[in-house]
Amino acid sequence: SQQGEEDPQALSIQEGENATMNCSYKTSINNLQWYRQNSGRGLVHLILIRSNEREKHSGRLRVTLDTSKKSSSLLITASRAADTASYFCATLASSYKLIFGSGTRLLVRP
């Protein structure tokens, strides 16, 4: 079964608005990663947050991690049409084995 579940499954916003996606996972983790996938393409790594970190920023991205609730969120600020993609959280089930959440499909309308 999937390690992470994400919500919402789909999100449609206007350009310039913020987008927030949430991820929940089941077991203890060393770190949690977020990836973006443009339609039918490969995944691109966005950000990695370690289990001893609570918040991390990268450009317009802000990720939070709450290990007590086994949850993480990804915030994209001032969204652009180019941010339209699917976003996946991912955790390591064991050495090498990355398990992806169900994903959030984000549509940013111009």
Place this chain on the structure above:
Amino acid sequence: DTEVTQTPKHLVMGMTNKKSLKCEQHMGHRAMYWYKQKAKKPPELMFVYSYEKLSINESVPSRFSPECPNSSLLNLHLHALQPEDSALYLCASSQVTGSGGSISYEQYFGPGTRLTVT
């Protein structure tokens, strides 16, 4: 060079065909991966190679046969596939920690091969 390349981009094959997918990276990564992704689903791990040795096989049917000829190349040989095997096949690579495993490292993905089995 932070690119993972995959060929071909698209592949259509019959159920009796034999074909191969190819993946290449020149980042010096010693772990390489094959994933399968169905539409609107997350990628699912199939195989992991570490230092050119098969480390993980996620109970993948034998009609899929991976091969790692050297540290830069990864192949996936396909034979007698079924229509339900139609999917996007993604290759990825990552660094490996000194004690093995990729606990702290992100994975770099190729653009994928869109496979259709007729």
